Amino acid sequence: MDGEEKMKFYQTDWFLKVISVLIAIVIWIYVVYEYNPQYETWVRDIPITYVNRTQDFENGKMVVLDSSSETVDIKIRGRRRLVSSIDAGNTTATVDMAEVSKEGTYALPVNVHFAADGIEVLQKKPYSQQLTVDKVVTEERQIEVDEEGQLADGYVVENETTSPAAVQLTGPQSVIGTVAKCSISVNFTDVRDDIKGLYKIKLYDTQNQEINTDWISKNIEYTDVYYAILPTKTVSIVPKLSAASNVDGAVITALPQPAQVTVKGKQSVLDTISSLETADIDVSGVTANQRLEVELALPNGVALLDGENTVAVDLVIAPQE
Numbered sequence: 001m002d003g004e005e006k007m008k009f010y011q012t013d014w015f016l017k018v019i020s021v022l023i024a025i026v027i028w029i030y031v032v033y034e035y036n037p038q039y040e041t042w043v044r045d046i047p048i049t050y051v052n053r054t055q056d057f058e059n060g061k062m063v064v065l066d067s068s069s070e071t072v073d074i075k076i077r078g079r080r081r082l083v084s085s086i087d088a089g090n091t092t093a094t095v096d097m098a099e100v101s102k103e104g105t106y107a108l109p110v111n112v113h114f115a116a117d118g119i120e121v122l123q124k125k126p127y128s129q130q131l132t133v134d135k136v137v138t139e140e141r142q143i144e145v146d147e148e149g150q151l152a153d154g155y156v157v158e159n160e161t162t163s164p165a166a167v168q169l170t171g172p173q174s175v176i177g178t179v180a181k182c183s184i185s186v187n188f189t190d191v192r193d194d195i196k197g198l199y200k201i202k203l204y205d206t207q208n209q210e211i212n213t214d215w216i217s218k219n220i221e222y223t224d225v226y227y228a229i230l231p232t233k234t235v236s237i238v239p240k241l242s243a244a245s246n247v248d249g250a251v252i253t254a255l256p257q258p259a260q261v262t263v264k265g266k267q268s269v270l271d272t273i274s275s276l277e278t279a280d281i282d283v284s285g286v287t288a289n290q291r292l293e294v295e296l297a298l299p300n301g302v303a304l305l306d307g308e309n310t311v312a313v314d315l316v317i318a319p320q321e
Helices: 002-010 013-035 080-084
Strands: 038-051 062-067 071-079 091-096 104-114 120-125 128-148 155-163 166-172 181-187 195-200 202-204 222-241 252-257 260-265 275-281 290-295 302-304 310-317
Touching: 038 080, 071 080, 071 091, 071 104, 104 120, 128 155, 181 195, 181 222, 222 252, 222 310, 275 290, 275 310
Parallel strands: 038 091, 128 181, 222 275
Antiparallel strands: 038 071, 062 128, 071 120, 091 104, 104 128, 128 166, 155 222, 181 202, 195 222, 222 260, 252 310, 260 302, 290 310
16 A cells, blocks of 8 residues: 555656756756857946057047947857856957047947957947047137126226136137137126125136036136226316406306216215316416316326316306496
8 A cells, every 4th residue: 555655656746847847957957067058148338448549648639529338238159158257347348549640530440358268249239439539729718707787876897807817728629619708707786895806717608608518627717806996976167267357357257068077086085075176277368269178186086987187168258348
């Protein structure tokens, strides 16, 4: 009875299935490790490096501005055990730059190297590397000032300085060529005091859009700005005549044109004046109506807003009775 049950145990389906699996594993091990058949697979994301670059690339006179890919994928074939050992870490992909000596666009083959022999490359994606090469230049550009807003009423800019007034840009020639202006922004809204400080230099294209790129370097990032801001005041003109009449006794009337002018200066000085006299006007020899350009007697630190230092005065002779 026991013998019959034992025979039935070896003849069950699950036992036969276990035996089949074990036999399959043994056969697979034999095929892989003894027969070692041909095998294909993809190795992906292999970094591309550049070799045999000319001296201009090494000293920064030339640069790869753009490339079609940073990595390459390859399909390889070989003995299974060998192919299984290949990955992105022990495979190198190179692009030979020996013939690249000037700016332009190039299509250069991607070369793949393995740590072991016996590997066949079936496909490469990409097959070649598309490169845009440009020469590196340095250009000096003037720094423009974009003035925003309006000063407080009654205040003007006396003078301005920007130091330094120019910036040097270094980068690929084609990228530098997109820079339409280098500028800083100064806000004047309701300002009553001098403006001074460091202002960041920004780059803009022809559409007045700011350019933000690592390709361009500046020799300075900021420039020192100073604006002298002065208050203004409107005062009347007082002609200063040498006498009330000419040698013939005719009364001379002096009419300034205009009657008032706007001056600028320190607030402490402007607070002390309400009018300005002209220089002495000799009327002794005046025998007919005439207009003279006469200098103004300006206190120290005060100037006319329009920059001139003269005013027109009409000398009118009163009719004799």
